[in-house]
Amino acid sequence: MEFVKDLKFDEKGLIPAVAQDAVSGEILMLAYMNEESIKQTIETGHAVYFSRSRQELWEKGATSGNIQNVVDMYVDCDRDAIVLKVNQTGNACHTNNHSCFFRKVENGKLIEIPTGLAARPGILYDVYNVIVDRVKNPKEGSYTNYLFEKGIDKMLKKVGEEAAEVIIASKNYVKSEVQYETADLLYHLSVVLVEQGLTWDDIFIELQKRYK
Known part of the structure; x- marks a missing residue:
C-alpha cells in the first residue's frame, strides 16, 4: 500500500473521508481515517474509520449492522482527502436517516429533509x-x-x-x-x-x- 505514503495527513495523522453511495451518488457521511484504518478498509472491503472522540478505529456498522462495502476508493488532487464509493447496508446516519446530510440551506435557513431507507436505489x-x-x-x-x-x-x-x-x-x-x-x-x-x-x-x- 505504497500510495498511503503519498497522502497528506493532518498533524494528528488523520485524513477526511467522504462516503458516497456507489449506486445513487448520494453523499452519505464524513469521517476520518488514519493509515491503519485505510489498510484495514482495503484488506476487509468494509469501511473502517478512526474515531476522534474515542481515539480508536471503528468499522462502520460493526455494532448497528449498517456496514459499508467499499466498491472504490478515490484520492483528491492534493492528496489530502478521500472518497469511498460504498454499498450501504441500512442507514449511514445514527439519526436513522440514510445520509448524514439531511439538512438543506434554503433562504438562509436550515431545513430538515429526512431521508428514508426505502427511498433510494440501494x-x-x-x-x-x-x-x-x-x-x-x-x-x-x-x-x-x-x-x-x-x-x-x-x-x-x-x-x-x-x-x-x-x-x-x-x-x-x-x-x-x-x-x-x-x-x-x-x-x-x-x-x-x-x-x-x-x-x-x-x-x-x-x-x-x-x-x-
Whole structure:
C-alpha cells in the first residue's frame, strides 16, 4: 500500500473521508481515517474509520449492522482527502436517516429533509441480499424459498405476470398501482438474478456500457 505514503495527513495523522453511495451518488457521511484504518478498509472491503472522540478505529456498522462495502476508493488532487464509493447496508446516519446530510440551506435557513431507507436505489441491494440469505438460510413460510423450491419456470412465470401488471396499471394511468406493481416486478427480477448467479451490479455495468 505504497500510495498511503503519498497522502497528506493532518498533524494528528488523520485524513477526511467522504462516503458516497456507489449506486445513487448520494453523499452519505464524513469521517476520518488514519493509515491503519485505510489498510484495514482495503484488506476487509468494509469501511473502517478512526474515531476522534474515542481515539480508536471503528468499522462502520460493526455494532448497528449498517456496514459499508467499499466498491472504490478515490484520492483528491492534493492528496489530502478521500472518497469511498460504498454499498450501504441500512442507514449511514445514527439519526436513522440514510445520509448524514439531511439538512438543506434554503433562504438562509436550515431545513430538515429526512431521508428514508426505502427511498433510494440501494434498496435493490438490500432486497437482493435478503434473497441470498433466504437461499443460504431457508425460513419456514418464506415466499422467496417457495419460489426457489418451485424452480426457474415458476420464477419466470411470476416475472411475466408482474410485467403484465405493470403494463395494465400504466395503461390505466393509476400511479399508485404502477408503483406497487413495479416494486413486485423488481423483487421477482432480483430472485431470477440470484438464481442465475448475477447481481444488480452486473445489470448496472451493462447499462453503463450503453449510455456512456
